[in-house]
Each structure stands twice: as C-alpha cells, then as structure tokens.
Amino acid sequence: MAFFGGEPMKKNIKHIAVIAAFAVVIALFLTAGIIAPDGAVSKSERRRLDQSPEFSWKDMWSGELFSDLEDYFLDQFWQRDVMRRLKSAVARNIFVQKDVNGIFVLDGEIYKLDHPTDERNITRFAAKINEVCQKYLAGCDVAYAVIPDKNYFVPERAGYLRLDHQRLVEIMNGEVDARYLDLFGVLDAGDYYSTDLHWRQERITRTAEEILRFFGNGQGSAGFEEVVLGEFEGAYYGQAAMKLPKDKMVYLTNAVLGACLVKNGVTGEEVEMYDKNAFFNNIDPYDMFCGGPLPLVEILNPSGNGKEMVIFRDSFASSLAPLLASGYSKITLVDLRYIHTNLVGEYVDFSQNPDVLFLYGTLAVNSIVLN
C-alpha cells in the first residue's frame, strides 16, 4: 500500500514507528487535557490552581490572556503531581542534584534550603519588635525567642547551604530591647515533622515548660493525653514531589485544655483549639491548631491564675500556645503578618501588664516583613 510520497508503508515501518510514538504522546496529553475536569486546589502544593482565563480584549491585546492561558494549561495538566514526581526523581537520581526547587531529603526528612542570611531583614525585624515594645509594652515582662528552622540540625558535613543561625541570633541580641529566651538548646531534630517545617506538638512540652519557667510561671504544664488524628502530609511533602513516609498528626489534650475557650480575637467568634474539620479538609492541615492563620486569637482558661500572656507570633505558636494555657487565664496570639501594629491596641488590652513573648521561626525573621 502506497502512501506519503508513493512509498510503501512496510518499507518505512521504523520511520512510522517514530512518528506514531510522537503522535501517541501528543494525542494522549491533548485528549486528557480536554477531558479531565479542572481542579480548584492543589493539596500537594498548598495553593489554588489557575482556572481558565476569562476573555477580554484588553488582556488579548496586552498578551496577558495568552500567558494566563499557558499558566492555566500548566496548572491543570493531567496527572500534574505524577509529572512533578517524575521530574523530581530524574533530578535527584539521574542528575544527582542536591536539591530540587530548594527542597532536599536527608534520611527520610524533608527540608527546604534556607539561604542566604538576610542581615538587613533581620535588623528590620528586630526594629519592628522594638517598635511594638515602645508602643504598647511599657511595664510588661517582655522576651523574644527564635525557633531554629529544622535545617539547623542538618549536619554540616551533609554540605547543604544554610542560614547562619549564629549570626541571626547575634544580630537579634544586639538589636532587640528585650530578654532573650534561648530555645536552640531545648529543641532537637526529632521535634519537627518529617514532611513539614513546623514542630510536633507532642514533642514540645519541654519547650512549653521552659517558656513558663522563664516567665516565672513555675506552675509548669500539666500532663497531656496524646490523640492521634491521622496521616499528615506536611507543607514540604508536596513540594518534594516524592513518595515518602507521611507524618502522624498528634495533638495533646487534658482537662484544662478541654475547658478552655478559643476565640477569633477580631470577630469574637469561637474557634476550635483543635479543628478536626480543618485537619481533614483544609489545604494546610496544620491550620487545625487554634484557628490557623488568624490575625488575633484568644485562649481563655477558666481555671487560670489570673495572669495573661500575649504572644506576637507566626504559625509555630498555634501549636505551642495550648501547652502554655495552664499557666495563664488568657493567652492572646497576635500575628503581625495579618494585622498592622497600629491596630493591635484596638483589640488587645496591655493595661494588665501581661507577659509578652515575641516568638518567631528563623524563616520569618530572615525573610518576612511584619506590618
């Protein structure tokens, strides 16, 4: 049978095979792209996926429509997670790259490269703490603590780039007008999730005790009961795009915590201390702790000792704060990433001279600008 320039197909079987192979791949991904329904969210990447762009003449003439279309096709690509795992596997195993998209795996633990050290941002961060102190905290017992990123515990011989934690603490100690609470010696590598940047709540009771002791709240934390919620794929799990053992989400409870009331400090709405619904359904299961990323949270302990604490914080404090509840009648969590410093005074009463703790991870101190 003659075809295509009059040549018999049988003679050209090897050429047809190459063309067919190409055509099959194109046809497969094209068909899948058309048929597969669009996803709204990528759980593995913790973000919303781009949707089909809406047409507008302005966007068409500016070219934005077309770049949005490409972003949409990329985000909605069929088996996107599988593709990402394939890329990760090739980059790690064939190209033997030490990290892929800044993520590396060592002994089953997933890390994110935390480099370089931004001394300017650290200085700016320290200045913000001083600003808050001057504005609101006269008469309060104020301290700050820096939570080392889990990279801190990666042995130097592994050869990964890392934040200069020592330099960070040096700058903070030199700039911040408050007492320094050293948590570096209290924590160790096993205190963090394998697949997430955060610490495990069930491993930081010692940290909580250290904080309470530092503020002269020698009451210490009461014993806790561990409750296992289920498998937990941390923030780094999806980013690593590898098949790795997942973490277990465990939270701690006792009679004191059971009686506590947790409120959204802005709306007054009650929130769960441990929101199981958020664990199973939110993009980030870690949001289950104390309402997740809220600007203001209040933990009220009806059996408290009348003392109050305010924690200016990032997400680490969400899982720590319940462990401090037994030492206070009220703990207020303030997240200056979501509320401006100038507005804090409208929601938080500092007139009772609460204990104040600035508690941030090194990632935040090194790279985030507070409001």
Add this chain to the structure above:
Amino acid sequence: MLFSSITFLYYFLPAVLVVYFAVPNRFKNAVLLAASVVFYFFGEPVYCFLMLGMSLAGWLFGLWIMRARGAKTAKLPLVLGVVALLIPLGFFKYSDFLIANINGIFGSGASFLRLALPIGISFYTFQILSYLVDVYRGDAQAQKNFLDFAAYVCLFPQLVAGPIVRYVDVAKALNSRKFSWEQTAAGVGRFVAGLAKKVLLANTLGEIGQAFAESGDKSVLFYYLAAISFMLHIYFDFSGYSDMAIGLGKVFGFEFLENFNYPYVSKSVTEFWRRWHISLGSWFRDYVYIPLGGSRKGRMRTFVNILIVWALTGLWHGAEWNFVVWGLYFAFFLMLEKLFLGKILGKSALLSRLYTLAVVMFGFVIFNSADMGDAVQNLGGMFGAGGIPFASAEAVYYLRSYLVVLVLSIFAATPFAKNLFYKIKAAPRGEKVLAVLQPVGVVALMVLVTAYLVDGSFNPFLYFRF
C-alpha cells in the same frame, strides 16, 4: 508562544499538523501563514501587524527590484527597501541606545522611549533583507504571490529565533514540497532532541546562572562556574531551538540549513564561528563582508572589514556597548589567527581547543553582562579582583549539585552521541536496535520534557531579545 510550552506542544502543534496534512497541497502555504500569524499573535498581539507590514514591504520592494533589473535605477529600490526595513529594526531596537549615547556625549537629558522589542525582529528583518539582495543579484526570482512570500517570512518554526533562512534555500519548497516518512520521522526526532536539549539541559544549566546572579557570596570558583554553565546554557538553548526549528521544517516539508555544528570542539576562533550560529555568520559574510571587499583588497582593508562586520554582529545581538565589545573581541582574535596564531594553533589539537574554549568563555562573560561595567566586574571576579575568596560555600554547593548535569552537558556538546548513533547503526542488527530505541526514546523524552515543563514555569529562550 514558545516551542517549549504546553500550549504549543499539546494544542497548537497538533491542530496545525492535522489541518496542514488534511488540506490539499495548494492550501498548505496558507495554512502555514495562518498558523504562523496565530503563533506570533500569541506572544506579540500588536507587533504581529508590524511583522505582516514588513513582509508586505519586503514583497513589494522585491517585485520592484525585479522589475528594475537591468535599468539604470536598478539599485534604487534595493537601497530604499533596505532602508525601509532597517528603520523599524533601528527604531525598536536601537533608539534608547542612541538616546543614551547622545545624552552621554552632549549631556542632554532626553527621555528614553522604553519600547518593547518585537520578538524575532532581528531574524525576520535579516531574512527579508537577504531576499531583496538575492533578487537584486539575480540569485532569486521575486515571489509574485504575497501569501507564499509571507509564509516564508513568517514561517513559525524559525520565526522568533532562527535559523535565518534564505529565500533561495526554500524557494523551490515553497512552491512544491514532497513528503516522505523518512523526512517526517527525521523531523520529529530532531524536534524532540532539540526540545530535550532546551528543557532538560539548558533550563537546568540556567539555574546555576540564576543562583550566581542572586548570590551575595561571590568567589572565583563561582565566577568560573557561572561562566562555564552559561557557555553550555546558551549553546543548548540556542542549538536546541535551532534543532526544533529544523525538525519542524522537515515535518512541514522544508530543509533548513544547519545552524550549529558542535562549536565547542573547534580548534580556533575562526573555526568556532563556522560552527556557531552559522546562518548569522554566513549572512554577514555574504551581505556585508564580501560586498565590502572581503579579503580581496589587501590585509589592512581585510582587517577593517572584519572589524566592521564584527562590530555589526555584536550590535545585532544587543543594543549595548558590551555587545559591540564582544563582537570586536572576536574580531581581534580572528585577525590574530589570520596574522600568525592560526599556524601556531595547528601544532596542537589539545592546546588549540583549550585556547578556543578560553577565548569563547571570556567572550560570553562579556556577552552575558548587563553593560560594560558589569562585564569588567565579572571578568575581574574571574581573577580574584576585589579580594574575593577562591571558593565559597555557595560555589561549592552549586558545583556539587550540578556536577552531573555539567558533565553530561559537556558530553552532549561534543559529537559523541552522534558518533555513537552511527556506530550502532552500522553494527550488525544495529538498524533493528535503533528501530526500537528511537520510538522509545521519543516517548521517554517527550514525557520527561513534559514533566519538567509542568514542574517549572515560564522558560523563554535566551535569544528572544534579538
């Protein structure tokens, strides 16, 4: 639109291929033109009209030149056509360069126009210019059909980043193309190989450059790592694109000339420029160097011609003085080789290759710098200027992290893989082995490239700014 994008690979290309092979031959140029306009419109909606306008101008001037052949005023339409086509190129690409220099010389404070550079304008302008000159010289007949001419100028496989295709090389194919399984398969294979070079190697090597640019921890080692990785990055980026263009050309029935021939095995700078961006080098040779007299008017004039050509070559690459310096830098070595160095290089293949690689590497450091100040800093850094350390934690990290990629890339930049292919082909049962390996390789590379694209994001070609 980029070749290395999901939109192109899985939506645009299949649609074009289906329509192209479905329509009768007499409509194929129209399909190509329509597809090319859509392709360009996707990236540059407004400048699409500029491209079509310049195609129209080129076509009209071509007809005029042919009509005027033999007459006393035969040169007039050529001169007018060249000027008319260089005006948009000059305006979009060089106005701010001109303004900056006028401001610098006269202390004036003229504002910059900040015009966006139409993608591929340097490529398609040079294509049309070559057409006009070839028609004037009688090497080609003017194309009477605007649609066919525009299909040639706007042909999307080579529109935005070359190779610079001369009309004489495709005139016959424009009118009638033959298709064969072998040519189509060769085109597919070439396209996929180019895509893999671009996405798997070039983009990965580009990460080193990005890390270097963002680093506050420079060291001599890091400067060399950045320089070597850039040499490889630009090679795989550009040659990968050329492979894709040539491969798609074959699929559509065209035979484009080769644009790269393993330039990093060259034993002299002269040889390097016969292997690197061949279509540009030959364009300047045929349309500038030879008309200026080439090497036929004595040594002094030859060197002047070399300097002119290479200054223009540098300027073609970018509207900054570091590009002109880059061009003149190569002119210097070309002249040196003509004078005496060429004979010395012939004595040792190893030393001549090392010399060529070193010259090219330092040349690309100048090329890749933002301006001359940046170039001086980068070159100085390679020799420890500013008291920077020999190695830093970052440099060691990135060297370790990308070592395999670098080694693979160095191999891939040599004819090693090509020679291996032909060895297998010539071996007993070699054809049968390749008959299995090739389609498997196509599938594997397409899937892998797709995985990399999905994981990454926007990845423009380096030569886009030309």
